[in-house]
Amino acid sequence: MAELRLDPIQRRWVITGKRPTLPAAFDSGVECPFCPGHEHYTPPSIYERKGADGRWDIRVFPDRSPLFRIEGDLDRAGEGMFDRMNALGAHEILVATRRHGVTLAQFSVEEVAEVIQVYRDRILDLKRDHRFRYVYLFKVQGRSGPPSQEHSCSQILATPVVPGVVEAEFRWSQFYFRRKERCIFCDILQQERESPRRIVEEVEGFISFCPYAARFPYELWILPTEHSSSFEQDLMAPGRASQLADILKSSLRRIERISPRLRMVIHTEPNMDAKRPTEDWWKTIREDYHWHIEIVPELETDPVYLVPEGFYFNPISAEEAAVVLRALEPDSGGALPEE
Amino acid sequence: MAELRLDPIQRRWVITGKRPTLPAAFDSGVECPFCPGHEHYTPPSIYERKGADGRWDIRVFPDRSPLFRIEGDLDRAGEGMFDRMNALGAHEILVATRRHGVTLAQFSVEEVAEVIQVYRDRILDLKRDHRFRYVYLFKVQGRSGPPSQEHSCSQILATPVVPGVVEAEFRWSQFYFRRKERCIFCDILQQERESPRRIVEEVEGFISFCPYAARFPYELWILPTEHSSSFEQDLMAPGRASQLADILKSSLRRIERISPRLRMVIHTEPNMDAKRPTEDWWKTIREDYHWHIEIVPELETDPVYLVPEGFYFNPISAEEAAVVLRALEPDSGGALPEE
Numbered sequence: 001m002a003e004l005r006l007d008p009i010q011r012r013w014v015i016t017g018k019r020p021t022l023p024a025a026f027d028s029g030v031e032c033p034f035c036p037g038h039e040h041y042t043p044p045s046i047y048e049r050k051g052a053d054g055r056w057d058i059r060v061f062p063d064r065s066p067l068f069r070i071e072g073d074l075d076r077a078g079e080g081m082f083d084r085m086n087a088l089g090a091h092e093i094l095v096a097t098r099r100h101g102v103t104l105a106q107f108s109v110e111e112v113a114e115v116i117q118v119y120r121d122r123i124l125d126l127k128r129d130h131r132f133r134y135v136y137l138f139k140v141q142g143r144s145g146p147p148s149q150e151h152s153c154s155q156i157l158a159t160p161v162v163p164g165v166v167e168a169e170f171r172w173s174q175f176y177f178r179r180k181e182r183c184i185f186c187d188i189l190q191q192e193r194e195s196p197r198r199i200v201e202e203v204e205g206f207i208s209f210c211p212y213a214a215r216f217p218y219e220l221w222i223l224p225t226e227h228s229s230s231f232e233q234d235l236m237a238p239g240r241a242s243q244l245a246d247i248l249k250s251s252l253r254r255i256e257r258i259s260p261r262l263r264m265v266i267h268t269e270p271n272m273d274a275k276r277p278t279e280d281w282w283k284t285i286r287e288d289y290h291w292h293i294e295i296v297p298e299l300e301t302d303p304v305y306l307v308p309e310g311f312y313f314n315p316i317s318a319e320e321a322a323v324v325l326r327a328l329e330p331d332s333g334g335a336l337p338e339e
Numbered sequence: 340m341a342e343l344r345l346d347p348i349q350r351r352w353v354i355t356g357k358r359p360t361l362p363a364a365f366d367s368g369v370e371c372p373f374c375p376g377h378e379h380y381t382p383p384s385i386y387e388r389k390g391a392d393g394r395w396d397i398r399v400f401p402d403r404s405p406l407f408r409i410e411g412d413l414d415r416a417g418e419g420m421f422d423r424m425n426a427l428g429a430h431e432i433l434v435a436t437r438r439h440g441v442t443l444a445q446f447s448v449e450e451v452a453e454v455i456q457v458y459r460d461r462i463l464d465l466k467r468d469h470r471f472r473y474v475y476l477f478k479v480q481g482r483s484g485p486p487s488q489e490h491s492c493s494q495i496l497a498t499p500v501v502p503g504v505v506e507a508e509f510r511w512s513q514f515y516f517r518r519k520e521r522c523i524f525c526d527i528l529q530q531e532r533e534s535p536r537r538i539v540e541e542v543e544g545f546i547s548f549c550p551y552a553a554r555f556p557y558e559l560w561i562l563p564t565e566h567s568s569s570f571e572q573d574l575m576a577p578g579r580a581s582q583l584a585d586i587l588k589s590s591l592r593r594i595e596r597i598s599p600r601l602r603m604v605i606h607t608e609p610n611m612d613a614k615r616p617t618e619d620w621w622k623t624i625r626e627d628y629h630w631h632i633e634i635v636p637e638l639e640t641d642p643v644y645l646v647p648e649g650f651y652f653n654p655i656s657a658e659e660a661a662v663v664l665r666a667l668e669p670d671s672g673g674a675l676p677e678e
Contacts, residue, residue, distance in 0.1 A: 007552035008515065009523060010507045014552040080530045082551045168349045176347065184348060191419045198657045200664045210657035210664065212421045213346035213353040217655040218664060254667040316556040318549035322537045325549065325557060328593040 002067065002087040004161065012164050015067055015087055016317045032147035034095045046092060047125075049118055058118050059095045060156075066091035067157065074131050074160050090126055090158035094118060101150050103141060105252035112245035115154075119266065120235040122156055127232070132158040133274045134166065142261035142298070162270050162279075169267065170281040170289060177288035185290030186227050188212075201250060205243040208251050215296075218258045220251055222293040229289040231268035251295055259297035267292050341406065341426040343500065351503050354406055354426055355656045371486035373434045385431060386464075388457055397457050398434045399495075405430035406496065413470050413499050413614075429465055429497035433457060440489050442480060444591035451584035454493075458605065459574040461495050466571070466610045471497040473505065473609050481600035481637070501609050501618075508606065509620040509628060516627035524629030525566050527551075540589060544582040547590050554635075557597045559590055561632040568628040570607035590634055598636035606631050 002017030033041035042061050049058040062070070068089025075086045096104060096115045104112060123135045139154040162170070176184040192199055192209050199209045200220060208222045222244075228234040235241055255262050268291040270282065281288075341356030372380035381400050388397040401409070407428025415424045435443060435454045443451060462474045478493040501509070515523040531538055531548050538548045539559060547561045561583075567573040574580055594601050607630040609621065620627075 005552035007550065007554075008527075009511055010504065011511050012507075012552070012554075014554055016552070079551070080534075081526060165349065168351075172348055172350050187420055188347075195419075198661045200661050210660040211346065212418070212657050213344035213351070213355070214653055214655075214657045214660065215346075215351075215353055217653055218660045219653075219657075220660075220664060254664045257667045258663075314553055314556055314558075316553075318551055318553045318558075319536045321549040321553060321557045321559075322539050324597075325539045325559060325593045328596045 002069075004085050004087050006083040008082065013161050014314050016314050017087070018315055032100055032151050034093075034148050034151035034153060035100050036098045042093070047118070047122065049114065051098075055098070057098065058115060060092050060118065060122060061095075063091040063093050063155070068159060085160060088131060088160050090129075090132070090156070092122065092156040094122065094154040094156060096152040096154065099152075100147075102152060103252070103256065104139070104152050105249055105256050107152075107249065109242065109245045109249055112249045113241040116235060116241045116244055116248070119154070120232045120241070123232040123268070126156065126158040127271045127273060129158065130271070130273055130275045131160060132271050133277065134159050134162045134270050135268075136163055136166070136265070138263065138265040140261075140263045140298075142259070166267055166270075167279075167281075170270070170279075170285060173288040173290075174281045174284055177284055183227050183288055183290050185223060185292070189223060189225065200254070201247060203243060203247045205240065206247045208247055218255065218297050220255060220295045222247055222251055222295070223290060224292075228291060229269040229286045231266050231291040234291065248293065255295050255297050259299065261298035262295060263298060264293060264295045267294065341408075343424050343426050345422040347421065352500050353653050355653050356426070357654055371439055371490050373432075373487050373490035373492060374439050375437045381432070386457070386461065388453065390437075394437070396437065397454060399431050399457065399461060400434075402430040402432050402494070407498060424499060427470060427499050429468075429471070429495070431461065431495040433461065433493040433495060435491040435493065438491075439486075441491060442591070442595065443478070443491050444588055444595050446491075446588065448581065448584045448588055451588045452580040455574060455580045455583055455587070458493070459571045459580070462571040462605075462607065465495065465497040466612060468497065469610070469612055469614045470499060471610050472613045472616065473498050473501045474607075475502055475505070475604070477602065477604040479600075479602045479637075481598070505606055505609075506618075506620075509609070509618075509624060512627040512629075513620045513623055516623055522566050522627055522629050524562060524631070528562060528564065539593070540586060542582060542586045544579065545586045547586055557594060557636050559594060559634045561586055561590055561634070562629060563631075566629060568608040568625045568630060570605050570630040573630065587632065594634050594636050598638065600637035601634060602637060603632060603634045606633065 002015050005014050005016050006012070007014065031038055031041070036055065039045075043064060045056070045059050045061050047060040048056040051057040068087050068091050070088070070090045072086065072088060074088045077084055097107065097111070104115065107115070119137055123137060126132060126135045136157040136159065137154060141152070143149050173184050176182075180187070189207060192207075198212065199207065201208045202225075205225055206222055207225050208220055210219060211221050224234055235244065252262070252264070269285050269289055270277070272285075341354050344353050344355050345351070346353065370377055370380070375394065378384075378398075382403060384395070384398050384400050386399040387395040390396040407426045407430050409427070409429045411425065411427060413424060413427045415422070433454075436446065436450070443454065446454070458476055462476060465471060465474045475496040475498065476493060480491070482488050512523050515521075519526070528546060531546075537551065538546065540547045541564075544564055545561055546564050547559055549558060550560050563573055574583065591601070591603070608624050608628055609616070611624075
């Protein structure tokens, strides 16, 4: 089973170990396992949203090859001066439609709103498990690969540690809050509106803009205009899912015009009911953090993100690698090519 | 001209702006610009190490399309609540041999030692410039592309800020030192030796091992066995370059057997003579930090790192991106494909 290891010098978590092998049928590439009628290729549903005809419209099930496993208790252990824990968590696949080959941007606004509501409900449900410190919801779209790549879906990871990039946001938001007693995101929003060079769109309750220090060309963020640290709490209000669906759909359409490949991630507060969190930034997070969605078009040459930014996944442990590398006795060098 | 922008929420620097276009001759792909006799394709040498025949054996020149530019003073500016500075720095190419198509691992130990001495001398020289806070030396090897990709070379970046990944190491090394008054790397070395499961090789003065929380399969680190925070100072001692050349050559040979593609980076202390550094970790760095070399085999699917880890390079500014995205008026959606 995979485990989480902490690098004590860079303070980053690595998931080390093998992922279970995919069953052959799932990986056959002949049929899309996410299409209706192919449910036998996937594990049983955790959640289904039914259509008027009584069949599922949206379906959530555990990943067949999960990075994190839900069974057992969190087992923290030292290994000399190192820290590890078992990769306890959840890894779910959310199939957003029955229709093969349709992107989220091509859904109707009402359909997008329904997907958003399922996002919200899955996050709320997973956060009821106090072993999990974070729920990370993301989607990748447009990669080449097996037929399931063309079927609109998202991935949900519940993790016993907070992903590095999100944790950095928590830390620095609190750092700003301690000096100003204001949310840094709210301050950025105000400044962007005063000089709207980077704003792309504003609808009721939401705004989208290209962040000042965008990491990637055409990186686009969607923020609620009113302060809220929690995607899932904010989306409880009546009408909110429709408001977000409106700007999410148009943002995805814009990005799709840049590149058919994209990735999207929701940054929300950590699990406020997690067991004994020790980090300082937990204390003021409701005031200093501001949930948002990040959308990035991908180029063919871009890395394939399998894990949240700030995590690494390494299927070969350091001990296994050392065995192989030691055995690769470098030869004596031999003659070098002449100029 | 490119500029550096700070993301205030994640505290990471992004290089934003266009790189100068490569001259056509350089980019033609017909001839390798790094081979002897083709020096006219590249800028004049900054440094040359001559062979017995009076011709260069190792050659360093500025990159034709630099990420950082050496001209002018460091210009820090606010932009509302944001921070930016010009991308002042240096970007050099070190051609390690006259011979085309030979990898560093295929050099003789003496030749590797000579390359290491040039690494040391370039870092020492660039650190004499007090505008630079860090000198980042790395090599990528084995990628497909123009002929110059097959000619052994390294890149040297001098930067006005410390790359994020290295800064994280400085911060957490100091965090450990404050509690223990010991170098965390020295403690790890001692522990690895007591139970040498992850050790790959030990030679006089150096050790190589797979780090406990390796991010990538077969990631390999080389550390001096005696404490030293500075690659360039450590390599001043007589005989040190040969000791390092020995283990560097064999480490590269091992990794080449895993993958012909690899990358290598030297992590050393920041420029201790930099103008008014404000970070706390500068104070104890000579005691708490330990220089090392990281080597990682690359897979075809791995990201192409053009910039140090922790930096991003984005050729399209947020303002330019917003103009394009706003203009991409999402259409009304149209008819959706039927199931």
